[in-house]
Amino acid sequence: MIDWSHTALTIAVMLGSCLTLAGMLIWVERRLLGVWQERYGPNRLGPGGCLQSLADMIKIFTKEDWIPPFADKAVFVITPAIVVITALMSFAVIPIAPNFVVADLNVGVLFFLAMSSLAAYSVIIGGWASNNKFAFLGSLRAIAQLLSYEVFMGLSLMGAVLLAGSFNLSDIVEAQRHQWFVIPQFLGFLGFFMAGLAEAHRTPFDMPEAEAELVAGYHSEYSGMKFGMFFVGEYLSILLLSAMTVILFFGGWHGPWLPPVVWFAVKMFGFIALIILIRAAWPRFRFDQLLSFGWKVVMPLALINLLVTGGVVLWRAG
């Protein structure tokens, strides 16, 4: 029998911390970008400016929530919800610490992939429903990008799955007690991280929203809290990408001395900082560069990685 009170508590803690962290990340990103660009960033409200996100949130609720008359109204309205719901659903299978997970599914990795492929609808449908050519261009780019990264995202995960012998994320973390998978699966890690950046629409793969070319890409027509949902959804997917990288390749909650939750948080924050550093340091790729790089370089590497890993696993099994 499922322990309902434990599950309800876990869900409440996960939802609360994810949404709070996603809000705080907006401030963290602006401050860190400031550090790397030798300027201050928001530092006025609260200690070090940490209440900036709260102020932004209050402001965004008072903004006019405008639905363009030429938009496809029903689809336009449900789209921002899809981003946030799919990202939060993925957190259901993320094990933060032993026994601290909402749903310890046997197909956890596949559930994550399924939710990430449904998340793509928000971008595609949002850009189409806006009925604006820049938004539509953004969603066309998103589809082409999706087709190129989604294949090698799944393939580069499979090396870690093969080594652990399970799709269950807790089992994968447990299998890394003595050695993190980033060492035997370095290629897999690179491929997954690249695909994750493309999935979260982060620099250098943020072509669907490329603000220098497409106004704001697929969410050009969104305003008020609907835009806020897209914004929070983007930071939720950064959190999700860092959490999945830590779980699959960096030993999850394992580490000496400190309690598991702290180790998980420390590793996750390291990846969040890395993602922000990439944004501060790298320009955006040209659109066709991602497609050809994905299909001609990363995809064959992921296949070779999978083949070699499979061979080694079989050879070890005797």
Added chain:
Amino acid sequence: MEVLFYIAAAVTVLATLRVITHVHAVHALLYLVVALIALSLIFYLLGAQFAAALEIIIYGGAIMVLFIFVVMLLGPLAVEQERTWFSPTAWVGPSILALVLLGEVGYLIASGDHPTMAVAEPTQKAISIALYGPYIIGVELASMLLLPGLIGAYHLGRRLSSEARSC
């Protein structure tokens, strides 16, 4: 659990009905996505977690995205034209065929020989062993079928060199 099954089944049927009766192509495809997600829930309730996940990843995620992509590229949707095509006379044939199927389902239920809901839980391991054991020939045939498709798509999509285009 049975309540969940009936809810998911009702959603599947209603969404599929809207796929057929909707005159707006993109909305119809979105209903199809909903139907696929509900179908995946039914798989999950029957204990087939692996099939449920693949249903969303492959059908809900990859194939439907391609469908929507193509329909979007077709430009302004001919909703009015769809509406004229969607005349009552177009209903007659499919309705008769569907009624025949409904009769068959009714007969099966009435005859009392219906299978129970809970089946054995097919794990990923059992599915893999079955696929690469007794059904290996099917897997190989499917991959042979896909390879010509891949090569054909590459042939159609390749970029011609300038002299090949001139002649």
